[in-house]
Amino acid sequence: MDQALPPQSLPSDADLVMVLHNPRAGRRSSQRRLERFLRAIEAYGYRVEVSTDLAQATEAANRRHERGDLRCLVGLGGDGTALELINRSSPGVPLLLFPAGTSNLAASHLGISKNPQAVAQLIHDGRILRLDAGSANGRLFLVMASCGFDAAVVETVHRRRMAGYRGGHGSFLSFIGPIIKLMRTYPFPELSVTYSLDDQSEETAIGPVAWAFVFNLPKYGWGLPLTPKADGTDGQLDVCTFARGGVARGLWYTAVSQLALHPGLPDCRLARARRIRITAAEPVSYQLDGDPGGALPLEIEVLARRVQVVVPPRTAAKWKSRTLDTESVPVQAGEIRDDKPS
Structure with a gap:
């Protein structure tokens, strides 16, 4: 390291x-x-x-x-x-x-x-x-990357800001409408995640999952402690995945994670790696530090x-x-x- x-x-x-x-x-x-x-x-x-x-x-x-x-x-x-x-x-x-x-x-x-x-x-x-x-995919991030439901919310909020909503200014309130809308419509496609130490190391596969997060610093949303040990100076990235999709399951994951009990869930996986790949069989958005990043597949490495x-x-x-x-x-x-x- x-x-x-x-x-x-x-x-x-x-x-x-x-x-x-x-x-x-x-x-x-x-x-x-x-x-x-x-x-x-x-x-x-x-x-x-x-x-x-x-x-x-x-x-x-x-x-x-x-x-x-x-x-x-x-x-x-x-x-x-x-x-x-x-x-x-x-x-x-x-x-x-x-x-x-x-x-x-x-x-x-x-x-x-x-x-x-x-x-x-x-x-x-x-x-x-x-x-x-x-x-x-060649673009740097400082805090975290994620894909799936939250990335779709970020993408929607960004489009509204660029269209002049609230004068282009953002706030936590601007997320409420997109979250409610996507809770009714988002399909929660399956994601496949693999990670390894480097190009020469054997890959470890995780999946299928519905939620995938990669952290450099241990910050997310209002302070949700998904990977509290993420360091930012250790030469590694912290991975957190949850297996099951759906709004109810997402709310459950959020509540358990807020209490820092999610490592004990059988459908939660936490790991550290230097290279991560996330793919899906259909178009899925990803976000970087709260800004839209694009669509999968996603190749991530630590610099x-x-x-x-x-x-x-x-x-x-x-x-x-x-x-x-x-x-x-x-x-x-x-x-x-x-x-x-x-």
Whole structure:
């Protein structure tokens, strides 16, 4: 298993902060938070460039990183904004996730505050943490991938936002209508899942199943603990599947998982792997970090230490302590551990 690298300080000789502002993220405008954030950054003496153009911001950040004067690239938005940044920024560009979206799963897990002054302080004294990323059919994700019912909901909500619903802003309430509609119509097609350590290892098959999730970080929805041991720095991805489809069964899985009792279910499977393949005999959607990803088949692999994120010192200290604990009792190379209790 790849050992996680200890967190590092931001480059002391870099003074340029690039800010990508997603004005459509979250339930309401984040313009005032942006203005407060910019004032706080400038008080530290850093230069700031702001853009609402994703391509422009990431291209400029990549160039300035190569020149050596980029301190970090800030993404003011939600998990969708973070998803775009990790896919468009060059490896090594420090990313700071300023949570302003609907769920902000990645920023929440990293301990990043929504307070503009607190986020500005991270630019001054934050630490760089190297996180793994998942690659799903070549597209990176930071938190999780899933397919089936929840991906169909994400796809429906996304279409409504792009059509101008609620001015393009999102909220948890925007999921209620699509969920109710799909509860009546979704067919819950069978999924086949295989996983392995790498290209040379023997594959293990799971299936047929109705629900399939792959996690890099242990965050989902409102905090449903499907894979609470997912680490983000261990060079592996955590897989969770449930065998039976249907709305009633889905509600049951949700309730049991909220109580962290799902590992004991005979139709739940938990495993860790570096490569995962998910297929279906009919078209099935998948989603990445809350954004539509496409349709199966899906090939997923882990990219160790692919993303550099800026985190609070307390988060860095926690991860460093976790790394030392892991090194004291190492996982054997080539081992894929099944979390299902005996």
